[in-house]
Amino acid sequence: MLISKPFTPQWQVRPATLADLPEVHKQMQQLADFEGYLTDFCVTENDLIELGFGCDPQFNLLVASQNGKLGGYAVLVYQQFSYDLTPVATLKELFVAPAYRSTGAGQALFQAVIQTAGDYGACRMDWLVLSNNTRAQQFYQQQGGHPSSQWIRYEIALQRSD
Template sequence: MNASPLTVRPFERHDVTDVLELMRGLAIFEGYIDKFFVTEADLIEHGLGDNPRFGVLVADLGGRAVGIAVHYVIPWTYDLKPTLVLKELFVDETARSSGAGAALIAALKRHAARIRAPRINWTVLATNDAAKRFYRREGGSHDAIWEPWTMPVEITADGGES
């Protein structure tokens, strides 16, 4: 049994360096590190500022941040209820099988219930079978109705669309 307790909590200013490092770890794992531009200043401004655009739950194991669940809210959709969107879930390789991922999901579910969001939505890298198995164990399921789409937009120097 691990002597260090695993806790999950919202991120704070002192977590910014660790959160950024975990985000970079996910970017490496998923193959987009060359397009990863988030900085500590971005996390502070957009996650801890006066009007946060996202939240981060941190899995802390013995005083060390070992996992993150980055999330945001879509205020309402077709049923006039919010949707909690899990943008990134990542647990450091050294802490996998520690229960950190399951603890992050449990905390995310509690957060969704608190804000009265009846659902959590997320995407999974198509080739990440381990993540799919994990999410199924946690009660998630593949959405057979909706499929993800994307549309690139070229932005000009003045902020308009080209």
């Protein structure tokens, strides 16, 4: 007797709407908790509206939805030009809610991010992965990504003049 898995509808990836922001914000907090900076997390829903939905959006915000549920989101930003005068895309965040992991939501988001960056005219895309997040590293390698052998990320904390 052949037993088939129940049909799982495909994830729809689309630009976020204002109605998505409460759930996206909640998921951003979950990511901040996972990555260890929840106490410093200060993004509000109003910040997302001002920076992402105004006349000069500072980022692309994509969401993966299925049957009315928001399974995850991705944030994409651009450096306007590099050595060859083409923009470089940076995937700042890709998060899939725990209940939706291993359902294809992450892959759908990642493919949509690649398409969005290409449509923008970006020549390449980069992103960071926590060194101890082996699950994410495996996921990105399955998508064709690889660690850079040419660059080492450095950082310095700057004082803000608010």
